[in-house]
Amino acid sequence: MLKTIFHQNHVDNSAKMVDFAGWDMPINYPTGIIKEANFVRQDSGFFDVSHMGRVEIFGKDRESFIEKILPINLESLDIGSAKYTLLIDENQKILDDLIVYKYSDHFLLIINASNTKKDLDWINSQITGDTKIKNVTSETGMLAIQGPNVLEKLQTLSSSFNEVGRYKFKNISIEDNMIFVARTGYTGEDGVEIIFDNNCSKIIWEIMKKLEIPPCGLGARDLLRIEAGLHLYGHEINEYSNPVDIGLKRLLETKSQNYINHEYINDSDIENGNFSIAAFLVLDRGIPREENEVFYENNVIGKITSGTHSPTLKSSIAIGLIKRDFNIVNNKVRIKVRDKFLEAEIRKLPMYRRRRK
Amino acid sequence: MSEIPKSLKYSKDHEWINIEGNIATIGITQHAAESLGDIVYVDINSIDKELKQFDKFGEIESVKAVSDLYVPISGKVVETNQNLESNPEFVNDDCYDKGWIIKVQVNDSEELSNLLDATEYEKII
Numbered sequence: 001m002l003k004t005i006f007h008q009n010h011v012d013n014s015a016k017m018v019d020f021a022g023w024d025m026p027i028n029y030p031t032g033i034i035k036e037a038n039f040v041r042q043d044s045g046f047f048d049v050s051h052m053g054r055v056e057i058f059g060k061d062r063e064s065f066i067e068k069i070l071p072i073n074l075e076s077l078d079i080g081s082a083k084y085t086l087l088i089d090e091n092q093k094i095l096d097d098l099i100v101y102k103y104s105d106h107f108l109l110i111i112n113a114s115n116t117k118k119d120l121d122w123i124n125s126q127i128t129g130d131t132k133i134k135n136v137t138s139e140t141g142m143l144a145i146q147g148p149n150v151l152e153k154l155q156t157l158s159s160s161f162n163e164v165g166r167y168k169f170k171n172i173s174i175e176d177n178m179i180f181v182a183r184t185g186y187t188g189e190d191g192v193e194i195i196f197d198n199n200c201s202k203i204i205w206e207i208m209k210k211l212e213i214p215p216c217g218l219g220a221r222d223l224l225r226i227e228a229g230l231h232l233y234g235h236e237i238n239e240y241s242n243p244v245d246i247g248l249k250r251l252l253e254t255k256s257q258n259y260i261n262h263e264y265i266n267d268s269d270i271e272n273g274n275f276s277i278a279a280f281l282v283l284d285r286g287i288p289r290e291e292n293e294v295f296y297e298n299n300v301i302g303k304i305t306s307g308t309h310s311p312t313l314k315s316s317i318a319i320g321l322i323k324r325d326f327n328i329v330n331n332k333v334r335i336k337v338r339d340k341f342l343e344a345e346i347r348k349l350p351m352y353r354r355r356r357k
Numbered sequence: 358m359s360e361i362p363k364s365l366k367y368s369k370d371h372e373w374i375n376i377e378g379n380i381a382t383i384g385i386t387q388h389a390a391e392s393l394g395d396i397v398y399v400d401i402n403s404i405d406k407e408l409k410q411f412d413k414f415g416e417i418e419s420v421k422a423v424s425d426l427y428v429p430i431s432g433k434v435v436e437t438n439q440n441l442e443s444n445p446e447f448v449n450d451d452c453y454d455k456g457w458i459i460k461v462q463v464n465d466s467e468e469l470s471n472l473l474d475a476t477e478y479e480k481i482i
Contacts, residue, residue: 016394032395032449033420219394219421285398287418309397309420316397338423 004050005141005201021114023051028217034311036220044147045216053116054136057107061129071252077102082167092264093239112233141201146191153211188228223308229350235305244273276324279349282316284342288335295334301326359387367478368429384457388482393419396448399441403434410468430468436460
């Protein structure tokens, strides 16, 4: 099984380890998922996300290559900025959702661990002109540091943390090590994601300890992203998703004829999605799980894609894909969980939104 | 290493049982609680019912998983731990005391011989 640079730290901290896309990863520490999620909502926490794929794109023709493979409007992506986007192949299959970062001399893509091989195979198959692809996943470590007090804590290391705007990134020197810092995240809280050479990992772990930012597992990360209504590939998004149905039409922003799916994204057929993503607040006791059917009166109107128990909302919650006509806030539905039906109410997505400072 | 009190008996399904007089107190072991992770619901649908040894008496659900609960001895379910409705985390924090789940009026304590002692239980986890 693959191990991140922090693997021994997880084991030393008695984390419960699970196989995640071939990586041996911590699902939670002895603290438990709920307390770890509360740390992030109320103060701070960090996640080892070194398993996520990190791919650099160099070369003289890198701009036209990015324009060919991603549906972004390149003109609106400045150096030092990042964008959330989709990787869609020439058959209109959604291969992944990812974040693209623009440097002065290259692009960085951060992709899902479960899709790294598939994405790289396809990206490599599309290479044109002077374009070089470099997978730096195993040479670097990556942490997501999230929570309302994270920026304040990190500013005690360097005042430069204050200068990184939302969806911006810059290199910051910490104890003489250059570290990539992006103001992005996947929890619904403010915070940063950092990338650094493997040989900095010891210093970074010590800094987290010193700043009293506790390690949190992937279980808490999943809970937090469901509260924040964020998609996870393999759940809300898959190869055959219609971008309109899953609420991501806005990502198809390019007008470039150079984009591989230029015709597809400008075709009016793409508007005709029948489903949409819904958020559910569960009124009964029990957690809806992926694939559970959603009923309106006696008819199946869709399926659950993710479910959890929300300590923030003090109730079970879920996300699902249901027929658009029924996706009306306050509509009462029933979710079939094993042999019983749970009453639930449709809520506005996301169910958790942080208060801005 | 999880705690396995010597004074209790155990089922292969990771329930513990403690008999005083003709009343058995039943819960899940620390090993089971740790494997499930943070417990958020304990649902008992068998109050006042006569159950046979190893019948299902309820369900326990954590953030990540749900598991059936089996009664380790025959008898009538006479009480459930009401505190677990608002504090299901008692099962994670203190499974052998505050986190007990049901009490059963025992008919036949001979059935205890179908269960494991602490040493035997330790070998199966």
